[in-house]
Amino acid sequence: MASITIDQLRVSFGDFRAVDDIALEIEDGAFVVFLGPSGCGKTTTLRCIAGLQEADSGSIRFNGEEILGLSPSARNVAMVFQSVSLYPHLTVAGNIAFPLKARGEPREVVRRQLDWVAEILDLGAIMKKRPGGLPPGALQRVALARAIVRKPNVLLLDEPLSAVDEQFRENMRWELGHIQRELGVTTIYVTHDQREAMALADRIVLMRDGRIEQFGDADDLYFRPRTAFTGYFIGSPSMNFFAAELRDDRVLLEGTALGGSGTEGLKHALAGREGCRLGIRPQNMVLSEADGLPHLAEASEVLPFQQGTERLFSFKLGERVFLGQDRSAGGTPEIGLDLSRAFLFDAQDQRIDLAPSAQEVAS
């Protein structure tokens, strides 16, 4: 097991800089998720750690020792891919024991490790079976067992759940979270699915265009996004963004006046600025009868709908569509904005503090 320190890591493919001066500190035993859209550099960074990709420059250290010059096998990392590849002619036990036997471990050690991993991953009933007839969930567990049986420094998982259907995926997500905390092995997990990242991670590395957009725990990214991109990428349904400006001492969102009291902090922050956007999650924008929140004076096509067990609504300002939560009860509702949970972003998409006291949301 190891802590990981990444410094000024850079990888280029021709003119394209896939990883652009990344620096990162990962604690021993942590579950870290590299999250971001396709092409953000998350998989390339993972492959550098595994030794499957050469870096242009920079450094990666395990427990303080440089590993970039080492061969993949000398790094003692274990990697699990999207597609599971097991030896069909070996039993489950044979497959899992393979890396230990290849390393020439004595028989008692192999047996002890097999017992340990079978217990943790609940494989007892299938140890003597061949992979051929096993369901996909069992195959994933066997692949994971083979990866962890030799007690790697680091466990690397590259979108291991992206090819499976929703129910199985959710079950595996719970299993993986549980197992990682039981094992305590430093784990890096790559995904584009923010739900997976939120669910599993001690720390999330949100990446964009080869750089780290924000590094923190789930609450940091959800409640304290530093940029509009983080605000948008984290959370579901996605954060709404309104073009915001101050005109004649009134706040205009997409050109529509924000009425009611409680807008002073926002006015103050908007004064003298241009090109700002107000970000607010659908959970914090509420269709209801007089809740005292600042409200939008006019909106068109207000359409309530059900999503799962939640009541949501959509509306239009100009040509753009926004989402909020529907708590209306038959009266004449207004669209209220909980500004204490809203974020203001400047023209460079960086967050501006509204009123510091109101921004700190208890969590």
Next chain:
Amino acid sequence: MSFLAIDDLTKRFGSTPALDGLSLDLAEGEVLALLGPTGAGKSTTLLCVAGLEKAERGRIHLDGRDLTTLPANRRNVAMVFEGLNLFPTLSVRQNITLPLQAPGQEVPSGDIEARLKTVTEQLRIAHLIDRRPQGLSGGETQRVALARALVRRSALYLLDEPLSALDLKLREDLQAELRSLHAHYGSTLLYATHDFHGATAIADRLALVAKGKVIQIGRLQEIMAAPANAAVGRLVGSPHMAFLRARRQGDEIRLPGQEPSLPLAAFRPKAAVPESVTIGVWPEDISLVEQQGFAGSIYAVNRRGIDKAIQIDGDFGSFRKAVPLELPARQGMTAAFSFDPARAFLFDAKTEQLLSQVQHGTASA
């Protein structure tokens, strides 16, 4: 009268039944989601409606016409597949407008341009119309395929996991677009998916599909108030229904090794109750309590953003429930919970059939 009526559709692939007497009805302008696991028969159903597969038995009526033996091109339905099927040698424009030039469906060329403009603007692909499919991203390709289906004013649109291959964020954006397209055109949609969230984001009603049959059909609230069997509970909810293994001892129901026992009458039994039962409760109807209640331990914790979900394990099995972020919950901690049997359902542990009476019209959750 129903707009689309599928009655007793049956089909085998080799010896495996793909559809086993599947029936459903759809009103005009309605969006119905076929929700079920992979292999349940969702795609086969859509293919039969489109005329691309032949059923061995059963009838399909659309707007009063019997489609069952009509060839695909005379059915007036449009389909978007999971595996995309754009023509690589044609431009995006040609791919989208091709269906409008099909024999028997020719549209005047002025009209073609107008429709192309509307649909490409709506799906935000207007800037791509002169490009070829291979240079497009996954999301763009997906939108072009949707545009091609929507540009034909079809009586019925069949969407087979049209968004499943996309990044989560893109998927959510496109769900919103599909919803507003539907609000705009009032089209009738049959939408197959294995994603509960995706299904409820788009559909008015859900048809739950398992093993080639519709096991229940209705609005989400109706289904939650009266789940037909335990399989329904597994397909619905986020997290899905909690199932607790229990035994009937005389007039009481007991969780293994747990106190107190619950009076059988509180579960509103409508038939003889066997010894081995499963209690089904929607997670929203389970409360975590400080003392007393049933005991379990926290298997894992998943953050979800504004809240988090925990999995509680015990001799009764395991279940998951959303809880506030503030609730102290860590893997390995003990947890006590309780629920009101009047809001729970009793299932036969073997047959999974519902043993409780349900009050229609009272929504759970």
